[in-house]
């Protein structure tokens with residue numbers, strides 16, 4: 001691989017005080033090439049979101065390193081830190097958008113903080129890019145559907161012109177009918193902008209749709225790295241990965257059966 005754009009090196013995260021310490025991320029390392037989509041998959045509680053939050057600078061209390069283009073992230077223990085070049089999209093667009101802020105304000109604030117020019121034009125452009133009419137700038141979150149809210153949340157991340165998007169279960173809070181729309185939008189944006197993605201999900205169908213490489217997590221560790229092609233061809237090596245894939249496949253089959 002050429003120089004990775006985003007890298008985790010021996011990341012360890014623990015919660016709790018000395019008497020009741022939980023080591024939830026254990027020696028996690030991965031390297032993501034520019035323009036690549038890397039997925040972290042695993043069952044609930046295995047530590048996926050904790051890895052993402054550390055990469056976003058939202059949890060400073062980790063050991064090991066997060067590197068962007070080979071440079072270590074500043075240690076956020078010295079204060080709140082959020083890197084413009086790495087933006088995060090959260091799972092729940094209902095929780096992540098302030099109910100009393102118009103879309104216009106949601107999108108203008110980061111531009112003001114970072115001193116961007118052509119603010120009105122940038123807002124129009126980003127709304128169109130996420131598939132919303134520019135008139136949506138005058139709407140409040142309660143006037144939007146779940147899918148539209150997630151589009152605004154994606155627009156808020158994109159307007160900063162990041163190089164890396166961190167996506168935390170970006171479709172799991174949405175109706176099944178709009179999940180595919182949002183995944184297709186993310187794939188389209190990734191291609192158009194040459195972005196790099198780190199995507200977290202418990203759903204192999206979501207990960208395999210968007211990502212080229214996948215890290216399987218269990219109990220805080222990456223136990224196997226695979227390409228999505230090898231997943232589709234049933235070439236997983238680790239017994240836990242095989243079990244996980246079999247369960248995903250039988251779950252998908254059961255859903256199809258229900259729908260029939």
Ligand SMILES: Nc1ncnc2c1ncn2[C@@H]1O[C@H](COP(=O)(O)OP(=O)(O)OP(=O)(O)O)[C@@H](O)[C@H]1O
Nearest residue numbers: 015016024042043044045046047048049050051202
């Ligand atoms: N701020 C926190 N304080 C204490 N424990 C935490 C905190 N954040 C996460 N944990 C614990 O760390 C473990 C891993 O959580 P994490 O959210 O990273 O898992 P996950 O794989 O993303 O699962 P899910 O999809 O359910 O969020 C869990 O046991 C969780 O309870």
